[in-house]
Ligand SMILES: Nc1ncnc2c1ncn2[C@@H]1O[C@H](COP(=O)(O)OP(=O)(O)OP(=O)(O)O)[C@@H](O)[C@H]1O
């Protein structure tokens with residue numbers, strides 16, 4: 144390329160830059176999620192994450208059945224800051240994720256891709272930090288022979304892309320990558336990956352994203368089950384009216400769409416198990432607040448973005464916030480797609496828009512303690528006022544009279560067992576047995 148007169152091109156030093164870009168804030172689960180974004184964008188319907196522990200030779204592989212890439216496209220894809228046009232529903236934005244997310248976790252990133260059935264349509268390249276350390280050049284190398292089996296196996300007879308991470312220094316830790324603690328650490332991290340993908344892609348996994356087929360996401364051969372933060376399949380979950388907040392940015396108008404929900408109180412859930420599952424990875428108090436979605440992919444979950452504090456009384460309130468990628472600048476999405484910053488111009492409208500949901504959540508929380516024992520969730524409306532005060536007869540939020548009226552003995556026992564410690568459970572079972580014996584035959588098994 145011709146150099147313009149009076150200009151000097153200064154190419155970044157590969158060794159130092161690639162190594163600093165390893166610390167952009169990714170963790171194992173968020174790095175994997177960034178690659179799943181790419182697979183979804185490539186039209187994949189099945190994405191498989193495999194994690195193999197083999198000491199220093201351990202590897203992580205993310206493979207998909209998407210459109211794949213030609214050799215030239217793959218080379219461009221592997222360039223830092225790769226160029227491409229994005230549509231309004233695309234999950235990608237920076238041209239960095241594939242490289243930066245991967246090399247934040249490993250020292251060798253190999254990518255193989257296949258666009259069709261012919262062998263000639265298979266391409267593969269590798270970023271190897273050891274090579275860059277030696278040469279200080281932005282050079283891709285051919286994947287090592289030792290990686291052939293794991294790299295090419297998923298593309299045996301279908302199009303798609305395979306991303307292989309080797310030399311997992313950041314995942315295993317340097318000290319004893321062969322040791323038992325490294326193995327256990329990896330297993331624990333797989334659980335984190337599963338929980339993260341289940342929530343970040345829950346709308347894709349449940350097949351509710353318009354114009355996209357349902358996504359299957361497998362971790363070590365097992366399907367990931369979506370985690371819906373709003374427990375929408377619980378009959379007692381309340382869905383409040385959506386609200387649109389206009390956002391002006393760089394002379395353009397877009398909308399932030401709010402979908403507010405109030406989840407049921409513990410006794411309103413269909414089973415103790417669904418209550419436990421709805422509580423979420425960080426538990427009820429931390430999981431209240433905003434769930435920010437960009438093109439249906441969850442970026443940030445829980446917390447009120449400093450618009451209000453997380454309070455015990457509003458722990459049942461969860462609000463989906465949706466914005467489109469063309470409003471990215473207004474929301475300052477970060478590279479690892481884990482955070483947004485709400486524009487200051489909408490904070491007041493947002494505070495006003497969430498007032499009804501926090502009010503209903505507060506009422507739902509207090510309602511279970513109400514004097515007549517009826518569940519608040521069934522009878523409170525957004526506009527109703529909360530006059531209910533905690534009942535002095537209630538125990539830790541439970542009103543025994545109300546429970547006895549509405550629940551069977553088995554349900555009460557199940558609820559008690561779900562909150563009891565191991566030593567208490569024995570006693571509860573003993574008392575429940577005595578109680579059942581004392582009941583008339585007809586009611587005993589309910
Ligand atoms: N699994 C895949 N299948 C097909 N193409 C892919 C795949 N992964 C990456 N690509 C291509 O490589 C390009 C670069 O990916 P990369 O993740 O680095 O950046 P991006 O997705 O464009 O933006 P972002 O940095 O926000 O993720 C993508 O734009 C896409 O064209």
Ligand SMILES: [Mg+2]
Pocket residue numbers: 177180181234235236239240241
């Ligand atoms: Mg990407």
